[in-house]
Amino acid sequence: MAKVRVHELAKELGMPSKDLLAYLKEQGEFVKTASSTIEAPVVRKIKENPPAGATTGGDAPAQSAPAAKKTSPAPAAAPKATAGGAAPTPGPRPGPKPAATPAPAAEQTVAEPAPSAAPAQPAAAAKPAAAAAPAAAAGTRTEQPVAPTAPAAREGAPRPSAPRPAQPAPRQPAARGGAGGAGRPGGGAPRPGNNPFSPSQGMRSGAPARPGNNPFASSQGMPRPAAARGAGGAAGPRPGAPRPAGAGAAAGGPRPGGARPNPGMMPDRAAVRPGERPARGGGRGGPGGGGPAGGQRGGFAGRPGGGGRGPGGRGGTQGAFGRGGGKVKGRKSKRAKRQEFEQMQAPTIGGVSVPHGDGKTVVRVRRGASLTDFADRIDANPASLVTVLFHLGEMATATQSLDEDTFKLLGAELGYNIEVVSPEDEEKELFSSFNIDLEAEEAAEDDDDLQPRPPVVTVMGHVDHGKTRLLDAIRNADVAEGEAGGITQHIGAYQVHVEHEGNDRAITFIDTPGHEAFTAMRARGAKVTDIAILVVAADDGVMPQTIEALNHAQAADLPIVVAVNKVDVEGANPAKVRQQLTEYNLIAEEYGGDTMFVDVSAKQGQNIDGLLEAVLLTADAALDLRANPDKDARGVAIEANLDRGRGAVATVLVQSGTLRVGDGIVAGTAHGRVRALLDEHGNNLQEAGPSRPVLVMGLASVPRAGDTFIVAPDDRTARQIAERREAADRQASLAKARKRISLEDLNDALAAGKVETLNLILKGDVSGSVEALEDALMQIDVGDEVELRIIDRGVGAITMNNINLAVASNAVIIGFNVRAEGQNAEYADKEGVEIRYYSVIYQAIEEIESALKGMLKPEFEEVELGTAEIREIFRSSKFGNIAGSMVKSGEIKRGSKARITRNGVVVAENIEVAGLRRFKDDVTEVREGFECGINLGSYNDLQEGDLIATYEMREKPRD
Numbered sequence: 001m002a003k004v005r006v007h008e009l010a011k012e013l014g015m016p017s018k019d020l021l022a023y024l025k026e027q028g029e030f031v032k033t034a035s036s037t038i039e040a041p042v043v044r045k046i047k048e049n050p051p052a053g054a055t056t057g058g059d060a061p062a063q064s065a066p067a068a069k070k071t072s073p074a075p076a077a078a079p080k081a082t083a084g085g086a087a088p089t090p091g092p093r094p095g096p097k098p099a100a101t102p103a104p105a106a107e108q109t110v111a112e113p114a115p116s117a118a119p120a121q122p123a124a125a126a127k128p129a130a131a132a133a134p135a136a137a138a139g140t141r142t143e144q145p146v147a148p149t150a151p152a153a154r155e156g157a158p159r160p161s162a163p164r165p166a167q168p169a170p171r172q173p174a175a176r177g178g179a180g181g182a183g184r185p186g187g188g189a190p191r192p193g194n195n196p197f198s199p200s201q202g203m204r205s206g207a208p209a210r211p212g213n214n215p216f217a218s219s220q221g222m223p224r225p226a227a228a229r230g231a232g233g234a235a236g237p238r239p240g241a242p243r244p245a246g247a248g249a250a251a252g253g254p255r256p257g258g259a260r261p262n263p264g265m266m267p268d269r270a271a272v273r274p275g276e277r278p279a280r281g282g283g284r285g286g287p288g289g290g291g292p293a294g295g296q297r298g299g300f301a302g303r304p305g306g307g308g309r310g311p312g313g314r315g316g317t318q319g320a321f322g323r324g325g326g327k328v329k330g331r332k333s334k335r336a337k338r339q340e341f342e343q344m345q346a347p348t349i350g351g352v353s354v355p356h357g358d359g360k361t362v363v364r365v366r367r368g369a370s371l372t373d374f375a376d377r378i379d380a381n382p383a384s385l386v387t388v389l390f391h392l393g394e395m396a397t398a399t400q401s402l403d404e405d406t407f408k409l410l411g412a413e414l415g416y417n418i419e420v421v422s423p424e425d426e427e428k429e430l431f432s433s434f435n436i437d438l439e440a441e442e443a444a445e446d447d448d449d450l451q452p453r454p455p456v457v458t459v460m461g462h463v464d465h466g467k468t469r470l471l472d473a474i475r476n477a478d479v480a481e482g483e484a485g486g487i488t489q490h491i492g493a494y495q496v497h498v499e500h501e502g503n504d505r506a507i508t509f510i511d512t513p514g515h516e517a518f519t520a521m522r523a524r525g526a527k528v529t530d531i532a533i534l535v536v537a538a539d540d541g542v543m544p545q546t547i548e549a550l551n552h553a554q555a556a557d558l559p560i561v562v563a564v565n566k567v568d569v570e571g572a573n574p575a576k577v578r579q580q581l582t583e584y585n586l587i588a589e590e591y592g593g594d595t596m597f598v599d600v601s602a603k604q605g606q607n608i609d610g611l612l613e614a615v616l617l618t619a620d621a622a623l624d625l626r627a628n629p630d631k632d633a634r635g636v637a638i639e640a641n642l643d644r645g646r647g648a649v650a651t652v653l654v655q656s657g658t659l660r661v662g663d664g665i666v667a668g669t670a671h672g673r674v675r676a677l678l679d680e681h682g683n684n685l686q687e688a689g690p691s692r693p694v695l696v697m698g699l700a701s702v703p704r705a706g707d708t709f710i711v712a713p714d715d716r717t718a719r720q721i722a723e724r725r726e727a728a729d730r731q732a733s734l735a736k737a738r739k740r741i742s743l744e745d746l747n748d749a750l751a752a753g754k755v756e757t758l759n760l761i762l763k764g765d766v767s768g769s770v771e772a773l774e775d776a777l778m779q780i781d782v783g784d785e786v787e788l789r790i791i792d793r794g795v796g797a798i799t800m801n802n803i804n805l806a807v808a809s810n811a812v813i814i815g816f817n818v819r820a821e822g823q824n825a826e827y828a829d830k831e832g833v834e835i836r837y838y839s840v841i842y843q844a845i846e847e848i849e850s851a852l853k854g855m856l857k858p859e860f861e862e863v864e865l866g867t868a869e870i871r872e873i874f875r876s877s878k879f880g881n882i883a884g885s886m887v888k889s890g891e892i893k894r895g896s897k898a899r900i901t902r903n904g905v906v907v908a909e910n911i912e913v914a915g916l917r918r919f920k921d922d923v924t925e926v927r928e929g930f931e932c933g934i935n936l937g938s939y940n941d942l943q944e945g946d947l948i949a950t951y952e953m954r955e956k957p958r959d
């Protein structure tokens with residue numbers, strides 16, 4: 001959901017922005033100006049509880065409840081204040097269950113009684129209150145009585161956000177359609193109709209509906225709550241529905257679950273709340289439902305040769321409703337193109353020639369493969385497969401990744417048994433061909449083999465909240481080793497030692513802050529991190545990337561420790577951070593949750609040991625961190641680069657086993673023999689055990705961040721594994737590198753073959769920058785006319801191979817901090833290969849973006865030059881009809897294009913002004929207010945009163 005700004009909300013509430021701003025500031029929200037954004041949960045709260053001065057906004061029950069609260073805060077707030085000690089207790093982290101700090105309750109409701117009640121809080125009374133706090137916090141909103149005893153409170157409301165799943169509200173299908181009114185009756189069943197894209201319609205009417213690759217399906221992408229999907233009738237009881245689905249009824253009365261936070265408070269879920277959005281019937285049906293019919297009628301209503309100007313000419317759904325006649329853009333809209341496509345008859349399978357299997361032939365494709373990949377395997381034309389798939393009721397472009405179901409469907413039709421192989425399976429197969437079975441190896445380990453290992457931690461959070469500073473501070477707090485500030489090398493990860501409960505404990509930190517790197521590694525299947533530290537600046541609060549990081553960490557099932565940073569800054573409000581995060585299911589221990597929040601100042605090095613202790617406590621409580629050190633090492637490459645003096649160097653994290661100097665190792669497509677191991681202090685190590693990050697020297701090439709590594713039984717095996725991986729990568733890289741054109745769009749399939757492509761080869765000094773550059777380039781949006789393909793990428797100098805590939809595929813090479821030297825440069829020159837060198841990523845992106853824009857076909861727009869009204873028709877045997885006209889506006893130019901309208905209706909267009917005369921003289925132009933004779937060449941259907949408008953097409957600059 002888009003964030004709401006202060007002035008927008010103020011408008012909605014019918015009050016001046018500055019009053020709302022003041023109110024928000026009073027409430028402790030981080031807003032500065034009227035255009036500051038407000039978090040969704042806060043918006044909701046404000047709407048439910050509008051401040052004094054609001055004239056509208058807030059639904060009925062919400063308004064009445066807060067009104068009661070506002071006028072008589074005592075009943076709600078007083079018990080809480082006395083029972084709970086309502087003041088936040090910022091500062092150093094209190095004990096695991098400290099005297100309760102039910103800050104949210106205090107803040108959200110009435111601030112005044114809190115401070116006075118706080119200091120005198122006896123510890124004994126605080127304990128039960130601590131557990132009751134969240135319930136109390138939320139309960140004040142609806143004046144629901146709060147159970148005074150701790151156990152009851154725990155059961156009823158263990159944590160403010162957690163109860164979502166605890167209160168399943170069975171959906172009542174009947175209520176949905178009826179109450180909503182707008183809901184399509186019987187939304188659960190596919191509507192019989194003309195949707196050619198429905199897998200359950202058309203040629204294969206028997207095929208069951210299933211999630212697929214239909215770009216129009218609303219249910220694709222991230223799984224969404226059942227309520228969000230159109231055909232949700234089948235969803236049954238929906239856990240977490242805070243109010244009954246009979247929304248009509250629920251909207252009026254107080255919410256049954258009102259005492260708890262509900263999903264509506266979560267910004268990302270607010271959009272799918274059941275009561276607010278009538279269910280769409282059948283995801284696929286939605287936008288396309290009226291499409292074909294509308295498109296056709298629109299087309300017929302328009303002039304022949306539709307798509308031109310004139311009434312109904314546009315041929316879109318507008319035409320279907322009798323509107324139309326608007327200006328036609330230079331390009332057809334996606335919708336128009338789609339409708340055009342819909343109007344085409346679905347091609348029959350006999351119409352295209354595709355090789356058929358015998359029903360048993362097994363074809364293996366990689367997960368994420370496209371029709372092009374499959375076409376390669378069976379020696380077919382990808383465009384034909386697009387057609388076949390279309391015929392089966394699925395739309396996909398030739399380069400779009402298909403899911404397994406779609407491949408199965410296609411395979412069944414063509415007589416192939418298509419097996420989709422995941423990268424993990426591929427890896428397993430590869431290893432097993434060398435008699436290496438990592439799973440069996442692990443399964444054979446028993447408890448005696450496993451030794452405790454240090455946790456591996458990643459620091460995430462919003463920009464500028466202090467991630468880097470915190471990592472620095474932690475590095476410097478390496479007290480046990482007495483090497484404060486002694487980490488001399490950046491190797492991508494480091495280990496610190498702390499004294500914990502009398503033991504020396506190590507913690508490994510990944511030194512690349514941010515969830516992007518973390519997720520990129522995860523995407524490659526590398527599970528590196530055990531615990532995430534979520535850094536939130538206490539003076540800024542929860543920000544968009546805080547939530548993003550949180551989601552990424554939760555998606556990876558990582559326990560989270562929250563570092564509330566910058567507590568030294570004036571105006572820091574650590575309690576507020578705790579309160580904000582409750583909305584996202586991170587409940588501080590102080591509030592009865594199980595997440596440790598630690599107030600720190602990275603800048604002043606304050607309470608870093610507290611944070612490290614929290615990491616260890618969380619690791620011990622939530623994880624079983626053990627590994628077998630007595631075997632060949634297995635792990636992940638964290639970072640790698642090409643070093644001038646040392647060759648390829650890679651920082652790897654050993655995950656199990658022990659890595660030793662002299663080991664034969666293969667990491668991704670790189671292999672070699674470990675020549676030296678260095679730690680973060682630059683010390684030479686002979687070996688590295690589980691959770692130890694080390695810099696490895698001796699690899700022949702540079703692995704990618706996130707590549708897994710293993711110690712191979714011998715050098716030859718290592719080399720062969722690397723080569724096999726490289727070959728597989730090469731095969732997959734072309735298809736994978738293709739920039740996908742908007743999923744919604746099927747034009748690319750139609751236009752396949754016509755698409756202009758910019759092929760790039762990226763080379764850089766460090767794998768990280770090559771990846772960053774590639775990601776950034778893939779995000780360049782240049783519309784659908786140009787395709788950007790990264791056909792190869794790698795670390796190191798620009799080689800002869802790169803240049804040959806560039807020659808073969810007409811590609812441009814981008815050298816990021818690397819060059820083609822000596823004869824390679826000459827060769828590139830000779831072959832006419834363009835190599836562009838950059839050392840600043842943004843410059844590279846900018847230039848490529850403009851290059852792409854330059855490649856775009858010019859867009860033209862029509863510019864009207866002038867109009868003239870025909871006053872008299874002169875017939876000439878030599879020239880045909882001459883229109884004696886008066887120029888009404890602009891000027892009429894010889895040679896320009898003309899359009900004739902009669903009573904407002906276009907009767908002809910694209911006619912050339914062949915001759916122009918003033919009296920007896922031929923002229924090139926005649927201006928407004930003058931009479932002239934216009935000759936329109938062979939076009940003679942002219943009448944007095946017709947309007948001749950002249951225009952020309954001018955190239956439109958791209959923005």
Ligand SMILES: Nc1nc2c(ncn2[C@@H]2O[C@H](COP(=O)(O)OP(=O)(O)OP(=O)(O)O)[C@@H](O)[C@H]2O)c(=O)[nH]1
Pocket residue numbers: 461462463464465466467468469470513565566567568569600601602603604
């Ligand atoms: N006062 C104060 N300033 C801090 C603290 N921690 C970080 N800062 C400052 O906040 C700014 C941002 O800190 P960084 O560590 O660069 O933040 P980051 O999260 O790594 O930022 P990105 O790398 O841009 O994502 C710097 O100016 C730091 O000096 C702190 O505890 N107190």
